Amino acid sequence: MNQDHLHNQTEEIRQLLREKHGLRGSSLQRQLERGGRLLPRAVRSEAWYLAQIDELSKNPKLLKMVDFEHADRAASVVRSHLESINPLDRLWGRMLSFFATMALAVLVLTGLFVLWHLTRG
Template identity: 40%
Template sequence: MTEQNQIQDQIAVTVALLRERLGVRGKSLRQALRRAKHRLPRRIYRRAMDLARIEAMVDHPKLRLTLDSPHLLSAAGEVQTHLRSIDLADRRKGWWLGMLGGLAFNLLAFAALLLAFLAWRKII
């Protein structure tokens, strides 16, 4: 398999991982990254954008020859390693814990304001 085919395959795997791990949709890598930009670390996002920039060039026979294949394959590997390390169960658990923490804070703040109001009105 040639390096250009490897790059195309790596781009397809990266898009599939973005769909699976982050739940973003997009027909191309660029569209998927646009939706996942704030969920990725800056370094990983930049490496993925390197892949997205050359996505159209890989199909063109003459432009394909100008690509830096080792750099692109290492970028794809780094992005895929990061995406595979995302634990979906931990993300869900973190979301629920964050929501419950916010709810608990709001209830405590309401109780404190209610007690302050009752003390101000000399009811307690």
């Protein structure tokens, strides 16, 4: 594994974050700052590791500090999690949540109206 392979992996992760979560940013680090909370803790820590070593790899002297085996494992963990996400399923869940909230609001308002009507006579 070398610097180009590492850069290709981080670009693939960035593309998956853009497709699955709609996160935009100039770098992986920026994308994680904006939406890292959308990832589970273990996946988030591996993604942050990738973002940090991607920055380190830009300097040839600091590139020697990178553990490429850990980077490869981290990339596979993040990639497998992101590939398992179905954006349409997430959209469907958000729509159902919205309509459930609206139904609850209508139910509460109807109950308050009935209560008000009963107390007014």
